[in-house]
Amino acid sequence: MNQQFEYINPQSLDEAVKLAGQGSVYAGGTDLLGLMKNDIAHPQRLVNLKALPELKAVERQKGKGLRLGALVTLNELAENEMLQKDFPAISQAAGSAASPQLRNVGTLGGNLCQRPRCWYFRGDFDCLRKGGATCFAMDGENKYHCVVGGDGCYIVHPSDMAVALLALEAKLEIYGPGGQRLLPISHFYVLPEDDPTVETVLQPGEIITSVIVPEQPVGSRSVFVKFRERSAWDFAVVSVAAALQVQNGAISGGKIALGGVAPVPWLDKKLNNTLAGTALDENGINKIAASALTDAEPLEQNGYKVILARNMIKGVLQSLAG
Template sequence: MHPFTYHQATDAADATRALGAPAAVPLGGGTDLLVAMKEDIARPTTLVDLRRLPGARDIVLHDDGSARIGCAVRMADLATHAGVLERYASLAQAAASVGTPQLRAMGTIGGNLAQRPRCWYFRGGLPCFKNGSADCLAERGENHYHALFTPGPCHAVHPSDPLAALTVLEATVEVTGAAGTRTLTLDALFAGAARNASGETTLGADEFISAVLVPATAMGGNQFYEKLMQRGAWDFATVSLAAHRRIDGGVRIALGGVSLGPCRVNSSIEEDAATGGLDDDSIDALAERAMYDARPLEHNGYKVWQAQALLRRALRRLDPT
């Protein structure tokens, strides 16, 4: 591991100042970053610990149904917080499905969204696109866990469970940097992730995710998260699905494990799900249509079947009739 210094940020200005140093990076629970440093795929010179920033560990529930989740709120907090369970069940379920109890006790929501892909070529330090080469080695290699939807060159998927839940809840992220604070949609945060050789987010070098903002429309309704894994526990999703029938009747459905960022299904499928009254044939047809644009590689075609199975189940659970 390369030598580094540790800086515990006291407030947002201190954090952005520290992140302005060359090769300084934010530190959450360190569960991904320290492993990446040991694997020598991350070589920061300064770790800027965000966990003591004012409000970073707070989940603030607003009366209108919205919420502000500080960047250092841990997976275990999200999974067990009474207000999150009651209002945003899909997010609590997604957080509860992350890794192991130890990881959930350390991993933060900011770090979970900004964690690096789990592709074995990348993690193994091989000359892949994310390690500075021109090509994705998974494209014609061992691509069992890779993406169904990607513009390339990279075919890795985003490993986060909460990302799919936050996508259907239409959450945004508050980003803080030297120039101030801005709000990004999840699509904007991960724009161009597969073409970005140095990371997956659009954050500037001195910026960090200071909070996740959950809108009022995310509260209640019928929402859930389901995750398929190769092993029964302690694993990343091969495919996952988050769904939300909102109180206003609108439906949102997103898949995880199939792309390097948020992956909402086609809005026409969400509209049919919102109308409901679907018989088995219509449900089969919608599940097939949702995966029409999937482009499986040699070894990950099973993910299309998994996604369709999750979609069929979700369309039945979402049906209001």
């Protein structure tokens, strides 16, 4: 690779945080190396988090829920039998990301922090997200861009894990120069209207150390589905994650999160307000699906995403009802 940088194995999390202030944290590297090869990132220093075994644990404590270390690989999540049984949305999302080779290397924390796949951002365009003046997708090739939440920049967030974790109301443990903080994943991502040059609220030197997933109420069911243009090794055109409680044939609580529709993993307010109390019969399912993305403002080429998302929501609800 053409770039020069130093590669440091920190001895402790504190040392990693200290060093990361003037460099990039580096875990699987599947996204960062691509950004470096595409001349988008130019870190002078890579702080190798793989040197910290404490970030690799998968733990479950009764009553407290799951703690997933940020360095657990996507394949480890996909193949974890406990997750497959009790948190299927997590293992399904992990198993549907990227390819087997990338899932062996890519980590949970890295998946949450990956940068967008917009071809203008990845390509040789001085776009708004790279500090330029224009979003080229707005009037350009925007088939895969967002239908809601875009404001000047029309990326979609590419993480599958984030969509599943948003439905499960996960929290992120973040460690940095100011100590530790716990942040709901719903507060982690940044809309372009707030800052079009970053995707997350992570500050320099801050590291996601683990993801906390609350124990789901009895009777909960979770599922993640992803529509891709080919059935493997592709990013989501639209994804839907649901973590719902169902009692007597009606939804009693829970969330549905959408991927591929917005610059951040998306919790549609009207959709989620329609869930509780609605029966999982044909009428109820239609009503819920129709409440999704009512405020969408598609670009020239991506209006299909609204229909696709609503139909996928129907499919998810039918599978949970069945």
